[in-house]
Amino acid sequence: MAILIPALSTCLKKMTSGERRFARRLETHLEDDYLCWFDIPVGKKRRYPDFIILHPDRGLLFLEVKDWKLSSISDLTSTQVTLHTDKGLERKANPLEQVRQCTYTVLNKLKSDLQLINHEGKYKGSLVLPYGYGVVLTNITRKQLNDAIPLDAQDTVLPPHLVICKDEMTDSVDIEVFQSQLWGMFNYTFPNQLTFPQIDRIRWHLYPEIRIQSPDQASLFEEEDFEFKHEDFSGNMPDIIKIMDIQQEQLARSLGEGHRVIHGVAGSGKTLILGYRCLHLAALLHKPILVLCFNITLASKLRSFIRDKEIEHKVQVYHFHDWCGQQLRTYHIKLVDGDNAVWERQVDSVIAGVDKGDIPRAQYGAVLIDEGHDFEADWLKLITQMVDPDTNSLLLLYDDAQSIYKHKNGLNFSLSSVGIQAQGRTTILKLNYRNTQEILQFSYQFAQTYFEQADHDDIPVIKPEAAGISGDNPIVRQFPDAESEVCFLVRCIKKWQLDGRLLQNIAILYPSSYMGKKALDALKKAGIDCIWLAKSDYKKKYDPKKNQLAILPIHSSKGLEFDTVVIIDSSHQYQNDDDVSSIVRLLYVGFTRAMKHLLVTYHEENELSESFEKIAKKKAIG
Template sequence: MATYVKCQQTLEPCRVICQDEMTESVEIEVFKKHLLDMFTLGGYGSLSLPQIDRIRWHMFPEIRIPAKQGELFDGAETTATEQPSILQIMDLQQERLARSLGEGHRVIHGVAGSGKTLILGYRAKHLAKDCTKPILVLCYNKVLAKRIEHWVQQKEIADKVNVLTFHAWCHRQLTAYNVGLPAGDVKRDGYWDDMVNQIIRAVDNKLIPSGQYEAVLIDEGHDFRPEWLKLIVQMVDPRTNSLLVLYDDAQSIYHSVEKRNFSFKSVGIQAQGRTTILKINYRNTQEILQFAGQFARQLLAPTEADEDSAPRLMPISAGRKGPEPLWIKLPSLQEQARYTAEQLKAAHKDGMPWKDMAILYRHWDLQ
C-alpha cells in the first residue's frame, strides 16, 4: 500500500497499471482501453513500415536475415553495432508463423524465396530447447543439407538436431540397426530405390523402430515421393506428434510425374486446419521474376487445391528493384562460350570476384 501511495505521488493513477489488472480474468477490451488511456499525448504521427521494421530488427535479433540470401546459414550475423542501411528481417507473417507453430502436423506451402527454410531453422532451434529425443531435419538436396547443418552447428544445437538428406538417413538407419544394405554398388541402377524399399520393409517388420524423433522437419517436401513421406511420418514420436513439411509444387524437379496425384492424408500427414501459404518472393527482384515468368508461365500458373493437396502458387514480388536481365542469342555453342568468357573477364577486371560469378547450363556434356 505504501508503494502504491508513493507511486500516486509520482504518477497520475491513470498512468499506472497494477499486477492484478493484468491477469487472464481481465477482459481484453478493458485492458486495451486501460493501456490506450495511459497515452494522452499525440500529434507525432504514426511510424512508417520501415521504421517499424527497424525497431523489430533491434528487439528481435533472431528474425534478422543476412544481407546475402546465399549466406542464409553460413554468413556471419550482423550485430547491432553493424546495422545495415537496408534491414532484412522476417515479415510479420513469417515471424508470427515461426513463433506460433504449435504441436501436431504442419504444412507450409511457399513459393521460392519466401523464407521457408528460415522458418524451419527457427523452429528447429525452438524445439531443441526442451527436447528429450533427437530432432530430425531432412531434405533432398545435399548442398541445402550442408548449409542447414552448418547453421545448426553455429547455433550449438548439433547434439540435438540431426540434419541429413533423405537417402543419407536411410543409409544410416540400415547400418545402425544392422539390417544390411542393398547388393551391389551405389552406382547400380535401382540401388537407391532398393535401399528405400529395404528400410520400408524393415520398419514394417519392426526391425527398425518408429517414433525415434521428438520432431521431424522436412525441407523440399515437394521432392519427396509419397512412400518416403509415409515412411518419415512414422518416425515422429506419437507423444509430441510434431511434424513440419515445407512444400512448393512449382519447385518440384525430381520424380514430378509420379507424385502429382496424392493427398497428404494418404501418407499419414494430418494437414487439415494446419496449413499456411507464403506467396511473397524476397529472393529475386521484380525484374527477374517477370523475366522468369516468360519461360515458366505454365509451371508458375497457380492451381487451386483443397487443404489436403498441394496447390501451385504464383510468386509475388516483394517490390525489390534491380537491373533488367539481358537476353542474348548467339548462333553456336562456341560463340556462346566465347561471349560468356569475355563478359566474365570484363566483370572481374572491373572488380567483381570470381566467386561471385556463376555459369548455368542444362546438360552435363556442355562442360
C-alpha cells in the same frame, strides 16, 4: 484488430488467466497497425517482458503483467515486492522496476543505430520513436489499489499513470479510454510517423533470430552481444538489413504443436521458416530433431546454418537418401537384392527394416521436411513414423511449381494417405521476397503456360506475388556455338569481379553436364576460383560462406539463392525427352535462384529459346 505474435490461439496454454484477458483486449481494442509480441525473449540476453507493443505513430511500449491479488502482497517498495506464497514470504523485483530495466536495455540497443536517431530539429540526438513502460494488474481493481496504497505513496512504488488495473481491461471498457491509458504511459510524443524501414530495423534489433543474414554481413552479427556499448558496433551497422516480414514471423512463431504444412512459392521464405523452427524446437525438445531435404547441396547449406547457430548436437540434417544409408549402417541392415539402383534399394531396405521392427520408429522429437514436393509417397509414409508420438511435431514445406524429378507434378497424392495430419493446418505463402519484380515476372511468364493445376488436397500450383524490389530486367543472349557462349561467360565473371561482386554471390547453372564441364575448364583456365558441384562429395562439402564461384546443375540449385545467376545452355533439351513441361519447371527453379541479376544464354534455337526471346523483348518494349 491488432496483430499478436505468436497468434493468440497458439499461446493460450502458456498464458496465465490474466495474460489471456489482457491479450484479448489488445486484439479487440487496438487497430490492425499495432504489432504486439507476447513473452518473446529480447536479444541475446533473452530477457522476457510480457508484452511489447509497437505502433508507427505512438512508438514502443513495454508491459509487465501480474496476476497477483492484493491479499498476496505483504510489502511493496520502489525496487522489490514481498509476496505471500505457499513456500512462505518471497521477495521479487518490483514489476515496474523489472520492466523499466528491460526497456532501457532495449533503448540502449536502438540508440546504437544511427538510422533510428533524429539528426536535426528539436529532438536531435534522441531516438526517432517515443517509448514507455508500465504494469498490468489483472486481479486488482483501481479502487482496491487506491484503498491499499495512498496516492502519494503510489507515486514512489507504482505511479497511477503507469498501471492498468483489472476493471480497466474488461471487454466492456471503452476503446478510446483503453488506448488513452496505454499511451498515457509515455512521457512525450513525436510528430513524425515511423517508416516501414524503421519498423523493420526496430524488429531487427529486438529479435536477432528473425534476421536474414546475407553472406557478406553474416560475420558481423554471429557473435553479437545484445548489451554491447554504443561505440562497439555503430561503425559496422548495416545500412540495409534483411528480416522476416510480419507474416513470416507470425507464422514461424505460431506453428504450434502437431503436423503442419507450408505450401509456398519460390522465394517466399519456406527454408527461412524451417531454420527458425529448428532454433525454437532445439530449445524445447530433448530428443534429436531431424531435418530432411532432397537436394544434397541444400542439405550442406542447412547444415552450415545449424552449425552457425551451435545446435548441431540437437539437430541432424540429411538429404533423404543419405539418411536412409545412415539408418542401414546404424542398425546393421543388409541391402535388399534386386536390379534397381542402389539408392532405390536403400529406401526399400529401410522401409522393410521398419516394418520388421529392426529399425525403431519414433526416433526423433521432431521431423522437418524441406522440398516436400520431391518426396515420394512411400518416403513420406516412412518419415512420419520417425516422429515421437508424444511430441508429434512434423513440418512439411513444399511448392508444386518446383517439382522437377521423375516428371512429378507436385504432391500427386493426398497428405492424409501418407500419415500427415494436416487438415486445417496448411498455410499458403504467395509473396516472393527473393527475386526482383523483373526476375519473378520473367520466370513466371515463361513457365505459367506449362504449370498444371494440382487437385489433391485442394491446393493448386499457386501464382507468386512480387514483394521484392525493382531491378534490372533479365538478359537473354544467343550465341552461334557453345565455345562463344562460354567465352562470354568468362568475360562477364571477370567484369563482375572488377565491379566488386563477390564470387560466392554468383552461380553458374546448367542443364547438361557437358556444358558444366566446359564452363569449369574455361573458368579455371582464366584463374577464377570456382567449385563444381556435380558430384555428391563436392556437394556435401559445399560452404556458402567460402568466396568461390559455384558451378552446378540446375537440379542441385534448389533451395539456394545468389545475387547473380547465369543459366548457360538454357535451351538444351535431353534426347527422347518429349515432356517440355519438366524442362520448363527445371528452368523456373534456376531462374528463381537469382535475387538481383539473371543472365540467360543459349546456342540452340528451339521452342524454349523462342519463349526466352519473346518474353525478353516484351519486357524491353514495356
